[in-house]
Amino acid sequence: MTEPVHLSIKPVALDTLNESVVLLARDCPALRPERLRGSRKVVLKCGAKTLIATILIADDPQLVGCHEVGVTEPAFRRLGARAGVRATIAPAPPAESLDAVRAKVRGETLDKRQLASVVSDLTNHRLSDIEVSAFVVACASFMTDQEVIDLTEAMAAAGTRLRWGADRVVDKHSIGGIPGNRTTMIVAPIVAAHGLTMPKTSSRAITSPAGTADTMEVLAKVDLTEAEMRSVVDECHACIAWGGHVNLSPADDLIIAIERPLQIDTPEQMVASILSKKIAAGVNHLVLDLPVGPTAKIRSAAHAQRVRKLFEHVAGRLGLFIDVMITNGREPIGRGVGPVLEARDVMAVLRNAPDAPRDLRDKSLRLAGRVLDFDPALRGGAGEARAAELLGSGAALKAMEHIQAAQGPPPRVSALGARVKEATAARDGFVTGIDCFRIARIARLAGAPTDPGAGLDLLKRLGDPVRQGEPLYRLHAEDPADFAMAAEALEEAHGFSISLDEAP
Amino acid sequence: MTEPVHLSIKPVALDTLNESVVLLARDCPALRPERLRGSRKVVLKCGAKTLIATILIADDPQLVGCHEVGVTEPAFRRLGARAGVRATIAPAPPAESLDAVRAKVRGETLDKRQLASVVSDLTNHRLSDIEVSAFVVACASFMTDQEVIDLTEAMAAAGTRLRWGADRVVDKHSIGGIPGNRTTMIVAPIVAAHGLTMPKTSSRAITSPAGTADTMEVLAKVDLTEAEMRSVVDECHACIAWGGHVNLSPADDLIIAIERPLQIDTPEQMVASILSKKIAAGVNHLVLDLPVGPTAKIRSAAHAQRVRKLFEHVAGRLGLFIDVMITNGREPIGRGVGPVLEARDVMAVLRNAPDAPRDLRDKSLRLAGRVLDFDPALRGGAGEARAAELLGSGAALKAMEHIQAAQGPPPRVSALGARVKEATAARDGFVTGIDCFRIARIARLAGAPTDPGAGLDLLKRLGDPVRQGEPLYRLHAEDPADFAMAAEALEEAHGFSISLDEAP
Structure with a gap:
């Protein structure tokens, strides 16, 4: 074999987000570009570190000279190199799990070892977007229960695995899709209390x-390191942190990035995604909230039962105790939609304010009760009463204040968006439907969550009588362009159905 | 709505191959990067031109200032802009066909309009790799015949559509997978003659x-423009050109780029790919070569029949007359594998050389005969005799020389690779199997087709008796590293099976 050509590492101030990218001069002697026909993946070796990256060809010696390799921002960080250090480059061999991906695409069933190899290559960025997309789409079309179990286990094992001092580590999770529904921020303080x-x-x-x-x-x-998170939990029994620093089931994040634009939401992938994260987080008792409604993620009771069974089967096989609650997903929960408005609702419930949204309070108590029922010290079924007691007495509010203090102050002060517009009823009648999807979309156009003060404040709920011209909700935004876009969407369709007959 | 911010176009000397990429400064006022969370696609507008591109974030004002947009090589060409011209940028709306892609992923059947919209977005680079991959994988798992017909028609319509003076425009195509098999270069001169x-x-x-x-x-x-190709065909009745400049069914090239790494080779996608290219090329009579063998693309007679029926059904519905020939794909055709060696075999057949490979000559005459049978002036079944006459008389050789002269001299003189190694028989016996896939792989490692002189020269064929130590084939390479890799692969497994029993 010939000697590999050494190149000098040159940092390039380009942020390529998830992707590792390197720049090579077209006349670089280390790699004949023809060799890469059909693949742009290379292996960059620098000392003991190895990185798989995509190449771009540079035609400007100012950018990258022919004895340099330009390394862009995430790649430079991942490589942990310094400018000027020597590196070698070679065409990347195909990922080892590519045969397993191809087999899944052909409709075959994969075994534990094959799924683990796909997850490992995924986590190490050895598969291209095309390959990950193919795997995800093939899995969406068919997976056995055993494949779901093996995939979940491999995903949970692929990143950080947290361990806690307590025997019983509990959690509550909702599959999402319902605006508002900020029960976690009430359940966690109750459980901590x-x-x-x-x-x-x-x-x-x-x-x-x-x-x-x-x-x-x-x-x-919320932006806590693993050590900060541990210290909050030690001090308060609970935390409410962003998971981004902890690297729990990183394969899940990469799979979600593919599923999202394709709107893939199969039970199998929902189960693998949620349970792999919980297992990696060291949780062993989980209450799962499955909202069902005409515009929710799950639209029929029959589908909810199928999803419930799969969660129970997979969790059981992986040693996670799960209690699945099928809940009302016919309308948003609470009044606010958007960070500032939702935080207001949460604090109103914790403070036992008379105008606190009742649905948010009731649902949080039911969920917290089911979590507390995991405690062997409580009599069966006593959880909800205990939860109500902790909320009513102010103990939950104290626990929340304790958690806030332990996590530290927010990075900036957020206020409600000052640009306001109301959605109004076109006629007299009753609210017979609220389109969760439409409500979420308008709030997002208004700028939420980028602008925390943007969002919607709901003034009417399902079944409420309304008069023509009466406001249904209030739109808040800060940015003028966002306000204009959201207001336009609101005019087009505000998401409320009003009918002369009383709601069903 | 607020006024869009104008940016100045700055060419950036980076070749991003297929992808359109633009660089924006992190503090660019035209686009808050948070807006792009979850999507990196933007629309760049410059005068009447619009381009969908992926953004990279630049952190170096030398690279891109905050009032500039850096436009990399293919994007700059596609935009047809000049440096310093003003442009605007906005987040790209999702592709219109994304709903159709998602429906296909959910397992639904698409109609003609939906498939046309996918092909249009594909051709205009409005779908991401993830989305194209999802579409291709979903199609591989299930497509109706009507979907294949509609997809083929949409693909054929999406690029250049050639029209010719003649009523009858013929072609011959092989689905590939058999090393050697260079029949086209013999069939075309016979048909032209x-x-x-x-x-x-x-x-x-x-x-x-x-x-x-x-x-x-x-x-x-071979690198001809459409005009050059037309002038060669006017002069010689035929050409043998590279299709890269003519933009026939560009969607096919983009789909193939996804299928290749995933090794997707379903009959439906083979039919759509081949027929869309032929229809776009203005062909109305096609002979199709389907080689069947244990290491060919089609491995059983039953599968070949299924593929044949689908080709006939779809071609028939799209007004293309097709004659499908199922041929022997159990071993390579001809002796040489690699450009220089295959060209030698072709010229030996055209020159009626006594040592010309008989299998290549015979197969070419059969295929040419079936093409000539399309001529109503010939009596039914007389095509093969006419082909033999044109080859034997030297008329085909003259036609080939005429085509060569009209197309012009090759861009460089190619010679056989000087580094040589022989694969030898480990024992006495008969050649009972030749692994087409392995042979192709070793020839590719040797450098073919990048080095045209690299490849394999086969000395034994199926059924031949061999003595221990006798050479089976000769490996040729030019580049020392390629030679070493190919020689190593040859030592590991040369691809010939030798058995004491005579071949079946």
Whole structure:
């Protein structure tokens, strides 16, 4: 074999987001570009570190000389190199799991070892977007229960695996899709006040107007390292943190990035996604909220039962105790939609304010009750009464204030968006439908969650009587362009159905 | 709505191959990067031109200032802009056909309009790799015949559509997978000598050691514009050109780029790919070669019949007359594998050399005969005798020399690779199997088709008796590293099976 040509590493101030990208001069002697026909993946070796990257060809010696390799921002960080250090480059061999991906695309069933190899290559960025997309789409068309179990286990094992001092580590999770529904921020303080361990990590919104992490960030810092998170949980029994620093089931994030634009939401992938994250987080007792409604993620009771069974089967086989609650997903929960408005609702419930949204309070108590029922010290079925007691007495509010103080102050002060517009009823009647999807979309156009103060404040709920011209909700935005776009969408279709007959 | 911010176009000397990429400064006022969360696609507008591109974020004002947009090489060309011209940028709306892609992923059947919209977005680079991959994988798992017909028609309509003076425009196509098999370069001159119009466009090799375009390039220029191709066909009745400049069914090239790494080779996609290219090329009479063998693309007679029926059904519905020939794909055709060696075999057949490979001659005459049978002036079944006459008399050789002269001289003189190694028989016996896939792989490792002189020269064929130590084939390479890799692969497994029993 010939000697590999050494190149000098040159940092290039380009942020290529998830992708590792390197720049090579067209006349670089280390790699004949023809060799890469059909593949742009290379292996960059620098000392003991190896990185798979995509190449771009540079035609400007100012950018990259022919004895240099330009390394862009995420790749430079991943490589942990310094400028001027020597590196070698070679065409990347195909990922080892590519045969397993191809087999799945052909409709075959994969075994535990094959699924683990796909997850490992995925986590190490050895598969291209095309290959990951093919795997995800093939899995969406057919997976056995055993494949779901094996995939979940491999995903949970692929990143950080948290362990906690307590025997019983509890959590509550909702599959999402319902605007508002910020029950976690009420359940966690109740559970903490009771004394169970609930190390809650949440996501930021991807397609919704607010994730729990976005809403909690109105009240406290959420951007915690693993060590900070541990110290909050030690001190308060619970935390409400953003999961982004903890690297729990990183394969899940990469799969979700593919599923989202394709709107893939199969039970199998929902189960693998949620349970792999919970297992990696060290949770062993989970209450799962499955909202069902005409514009929710799950639209029929029959479908909900199928999803429930799969969650129970897979969780059981992986040693996670799960309690699945099928809930009302026919309308948003609480009044606010968007971080600032949702945080307001949460604090109103915790403070036992007379005007606190009743549906948010009731649902949170039911969920918290089911979590507390995991405590062997409580009599069966006593959880909900205990939860009501902890909320009513102010113990839950104290626990929340404790968690806020331990996590630290929010990175900035958020206020409600000052540009306001109301959606009004076109005629007298009753509210017979609220389109969760449309409500979420308008709130997002208004700027949520990027602008935490943007969103919708719901003034009417399902079944409420309305008079012509009466406001249904109030839109808030800060940015003028966002306000214009959201207002236009609101005019086009505000998402409320009004009918002369009383709601069903 | 607020006024869009104008940016100044700055060319950036980066070749991003297929992808359109633009660079924006992180603090660019035209686009808050948060807006793009979950999508990196933007619309760049410059005068009347619009381009969908992926953004990279630049952190170096030398690279891109905050009032500039950096436009990389293919994007700059596609936009047809000049440096310093003003442009606006906005987040790209999702592609219109995305709903159709999602429906296909959910397992639904698409109608003509939906398939046309997918093909249009594909051709205009409005779908991401993830989305194209999802569409291709979903199609591979299920397509109705009507979907294949509609997809083929939409693909054929999406690029250049060639029209020719003649009523009868003929072609011959092989689905590939058999090393050697360079029959096109013999069929086209025979057909041209007879006087039928055969405007042959071929591909360069993607995963094989030589495509017809690579082999023809040893003998003549193949890199023809549409106008050059027309002038060659006017003068000679036929051409043997590379199809890359003519933009026939560009959607096919983009789909193939996804199918290749995933090794998707379903009958439905083969039919849509081949027939869309032929229809776009203005062909109305096609002979199709389907080789069947244990290491060919089609491995059983039953599968071949299924593929044949689908080709006939779809071609019939789209007004293309097709004659499908199921041929022997149990071993390579001809002796040489690699451009220079295959060109040698072709010329030996055309020159009626006594040592010309008989299998290549016989198969070419059968295929040419079936093409000539399309001529109503010939008596039914007289085609093969006419083909033999044109080959034997030297008329085909003259036609080939005429085509070579019209296309022009090859871009460089190619010689056989000087580094040589023989694969030898480990024992006495008969050749009972030749692994087409392995042979292709070793020839490719040797450098074919990048080095036209690299490849394998087969000395034994199926059924031949061999003595221990006797050479089976000769490996040729030019580049020392390629030679070492190919020699190593040859030592590991040369691809010939030798058995004591005579071949079946």
